[in-house]
Amino acid sequence: MNELISVIVPVYNVEKYLSRCLDSIINQTYKNLDIILIDDGSTDKSALICQEYKNIDKRIKVIHQENRGLSGARNTGIDNAEGDYYVFIDSDDEILPEMIETLYAISKETNADISICHMHYVKENEEIKRNNKCQPIILVDENKFNLIYTNWMLAVVQWNKLFKKEIFNDLRFPEGMYHEDEFIIHHEFALAKIVAYTNEKLYIYYQHDESIVRTPSAKKKYHVMLAYKDRLDYCENNNLLNTAVSTYVRFKSFYNETINDIDKYNDKNEYLDKFKEMKNYLDNKRNKYKKNILLYIIKQKIHNLPLYLKQLLLKR
Numbered sequence: 001m002n003e004l005i006s007v008i009v010p011v012y013n014v015e016k017y018l019s020r021c022l023d024s025i026i027n028q029t030y031k032n033l034d035i036i037l038i039d040d041g042s043t044d045k046s047a048l049i050c051q052e053y054k055n056i057d058k059r060i061k062v063i064h065q066e067n068r069g070l071s072g073a074r075n076t077g078i079d080n081a082e083g084d085y086y087v088f089i090d091s092d093d094e095i096l097p098e099m100i101e102t103l104y105a106i107s108k109e110t111n112a113d114i115s116i117c118h119m120h121y122v123k124e125n126e127e128i129k130r131n132n133k134c135q136p137i138i139l140v141d142e143n144k145f146n147l148i149y150t151n152w153m154l155a156v157v158q159w160n161k162l163f164k165k166e167i168f169n170d171l172r173f174p175e176g177m178y179h180e181d182e183f184i185i186h187h188e189f190a191l192a193k194i195v196a197y198t199n200e201k202l203y204i205y206y207q208h209d210e211s212i213v214r215t216p217s218a219k220k221k222y223h224v225m226l227a228y229k230d231r232l233d234y235c236e237n238n239n240l241l242n243t244a245v246s247t248y249v250r251f252k253s254f255y256n257e258t259i260n261d262i263d264k265y266n267d268k269n270e271y272l273d274k275f276k277e278m279k280n281y282l283d284n285k286r287n288k289y290k291k292n293i294l295l296y297i298i299k300q301k302i303h304n305l306p307l308y309l310k311q312l313l314l315k316r
Helices: 018-026 046-056 069-080 099-110 143-150 152-156 180-191 218-237 241-260 272-288 290-303 307-315
Strands: 005-011 033-040 060-065 085-088 114-123 137-139 161-164 195-207
Touching (some): 005 018, 005 046, 005 069, 005 099, 018 046, 033 046, 033 069, 060 069, 099 161, 114 152, 137 143, 143 195, 143 241, 152 180, 218 241, 241 272, 272 290
Parallel strands (some): 005 033, 005 085, 033 060, 114 195
Antiparallel strands (some): 085 161, 114 161
């Protein structure tokens, strides 16, 4: 029998979308699943829907807890998972029937500790166009981290990935933080000897106007900066120079965008001093990486040139 895969689904006030999500999970072509629904203090009918699905599929177990946020719900799922692999699915999204089977096959074929698929990024009721199967791309060493900057959406989010359970032996999601995926992804990649991904789109990410990610606040921006700071410090401590420079450039750009839009945030006054601290931190890093940053920017500009201009430069 194939190995057991734990599917961890945090649930919070998603009664409108939950059945669609759960149907896509229980109808996976890969059948040996340990499906964990964490009702994170829902106040709508989500908890009732979870119980209904538990009654119709013996692979499902439901855990009810007081609201701890997405990270807390995922951590509860990890603590109760019995599988050899973990998958995290957002309860307002959907996965194509072959997603888990494909990611498992990639993991076995490449011996990847983390296997990744691409996603459909759609609005409600938008038609989903299937794409062809793609050969997996294997990443090791610092190339794993480079994926964060060459394909951010594919790399950073949690819900399009299959993880070997060992990744989470001593790792958990940071509770009380927004943008928790940004905090944890570089630690996950660090623990993985091999990361493999396919551009085949197997996850359906729905854009909702009411999504919490879309609500602007200085607090959320600050949490992203904390995540970038953690990543940059990690890269420095582990001699990952290229990733450190890439992180600095992204961090600096994000900081500038935040300050330019500062008047949009109702809670800005609470974070002005914290943003100043971030500016001082970035200024210190700019002095340290000045030469490397310039080379990085030049490489990026060349990369973005049209092909005929690149060829012209190479002939010189």
